[in-house]
Amino acid sequence: MKPAPFRYVAAHSIEEALQLKAEYGDEARFLAGGQSLVPTMNFRLTQPAMLIDINLLAELAGVKNGMAERVHIGALTRYRSLERDPATERNLPLIHEALPHIAHPQIRNRGTIGGNLAHADPASEMPAIVVALAGRLRALSTKGERWIAAPDFFVGALSTALEPDEMLMEIELPVAPPHSGACFMEVSRRRGDFAIIGVACTVRLDDDGRCVEARIGLCNAGDGPVFAADASESLAGRQIGTPEIKEAAERVQNSIDPGGSIHASKDFQRHIAGVLTGRALATANERARREH
Amino acid sequence: MSTDSHEINVTVNGTACRRTVESRLLLSDFLRHDLLLAGTHVGCEHGVCGACTVIFDGAAVRSCLMFAAQADGHAIMTVEGLAADREHLHPLQESMRDCHGLQCGYCTPGILMTMKVFLDETPSPDEAQIREALSGNLCRCTGYQHIVEAMQLAAQRLRG
Numbered sequence: 001m002k003p004a005p006f007r008y009v010a011a012h013s014i015e016e017a018l019q020l021k022a023e024y025g026d027e028a029r030f031l032a033g034g035q036s037l038v039p040t041m042n043f044r045l046t047q048p049a050m051l052i053d054i055n056l057l058a059e060l061a062g063v064k065n066g067m068a069e070r071v072h073i074g075a076l077t078r079y080r081s082l083e084r085d086p087a088t089e090r091n092l093p094l095i096h097e098a099l100p101h102i103a104h105p106q107i108r109n110r111g112t113i114g115g116n117l118a119h120a121d122p123a124s125e126m127p128a129i130v131v132a133l134a135g136r137l138r139a140l141s142t143k144g145e146r147w148i149a150a151p152d153f154f155v156g157a158l159s160t161a162l163e164p165d166e167m168l169m170e171i172e173l174p175v176a177p178p179h180s181g182a183c184f185m186e187v188s189r190r191r192g193d194f195a196i197i198g199v200a201c202t203v204r205l206d207d208d209g210r211c212v213e214a215r216i217g218l219c220n221a222g223d224g225p226v227f228a229a230d231a232s233e234s235l236a237g238r239q240i241g242t243p244e245i246k247e248a249a250e251r252v253q254n255s256i257d258p259g260g261s262i263h264a265s266k267d268f269q270r271h272i273a274g275v276l277t278g279r280a281l282a283t284a285n286e287r288a289r290r291e292h
Numbered sequence: 293m294s295t296d297s298h299e300i301n302v303t304v305n306g307t308a309c310r311r312t313v314e315s316r317l318l319l320s321d322f323l324r325h326d327l328l329l330a331g332t333h334v335g336c337e338h339g340v341c342g343a344c345t346v347i348f349d350g351a352a353v354r355s356c357l358m359f360a361a362q363a364d365g366h367a368i369m370t371v372e373g374l375a376a377d378r379e380h381l382h383p384l385q386e387s388m389r390d391c392h393g394l395q396c397g398y399c400t401p402g403i404l405m406t407m408k409v410f411l412d413e414t415p416s417p418d419e420a421q422i423r424e425a426l427s428g429n430l431c432r433c434t435g436y437q438h439i440v441e442a443m444q445l446a447a448q449r450l451r452g
Contacts, residue, residue: 001337001338002316002318002321003316003318004316005295005296005314005315005316006296006315006316007296007315008296008298008315008316008359008361010361010362010364031359031362034357034358034359034362035339035354035357038339038356038357038358038359039338039339039357042318042337042338042356043338051315051359053361053362055362080351100424103428104342104427104428104429105352105406105410105424105425105427105428106342106345106352106353106354106406106428107339107354107428109348109351109352109353110351110353110354110357110358190427191424191427192427192428
């Protein structure tokens, strides 16, 4: 349970971090919170030749709420600071509600949003939320920057679209619009455990209370975060009531392919996905109505 | 591969130390083996059990998920730093003893460090808040009930 030897460099600038990553490529890993990477190193499932510690790069941390409709979260922003940020509660209610489900206080004190997304664990909450919110992620290398849409960023289990020389810099998410509601729900075996299934959804209503747009994301329902397009689209233009919720839940159940495990069979996961979708949609819809 | 080492300056329980550490040395092992502060316990070594929790720049963290090299320039508090002197236990420790909040004691240092920060930040917690704060620390002996009671008593004592 000790990591294999590696070279450790604490980068003092973004340029230095990117130079090293350009030079070492896949042999090097960025060390942010380390709450997913270090366990895999302790098990020697991961044996990077180099760790580029980015914790000194303060400019990578923090939430920028300056723009009216978009929030930018620096990759090195720790869960704990999001938890304590009143603007996040207001602007990103989905994240605010999901945070207590993400591991434990000690993990949230170190864990970062960028590290979590770059790790791309299918059972993790944040990828499903970023997909549900149709966020964008900014990657930077010595060659330049690019924005990656959330669905394109997650390629598969523990795998992202980031090139070996790229660093995830920030995440752009839409501010919760007026007349909208969000809800995150999760079932896990114990508090802070990995999700058996988690559901993140948002509902936006028009002046008559009809759904303009609904978006449903799931964690641990496939190889990566799942956006339930079919179920989400089925709600647009309709008053969301019991039959619509039931239909959407069934569409979710039919569209996912959860992996199953010794703790929860595929059928059980599918069942939970339906139940949680129904409850989360009803709650998000209710919250959107209260916003009127 | 040749050994990659770094000189670090770290303040532990108020005492400044300078050591040379290998890159792969975990902070938990650094505290135990290099500084001989064996009060920080090592349970699972992958961030699940919470036994190795220490206070890093004021925040409770898993010391098995950090490298000693990362502690350069930072301040750490371990369970050895809780009590003011050898004659007196910290109110948290006293309350754990009074309420039978431990049996084998293996998880206790991690719980004390977690709850130290929690009670500093939340002086009058309700039971649900205490249980939430404790969620990242596994105890296989007590069933948690006595730990929760100890924390309620400790909160009361710390408020004075």
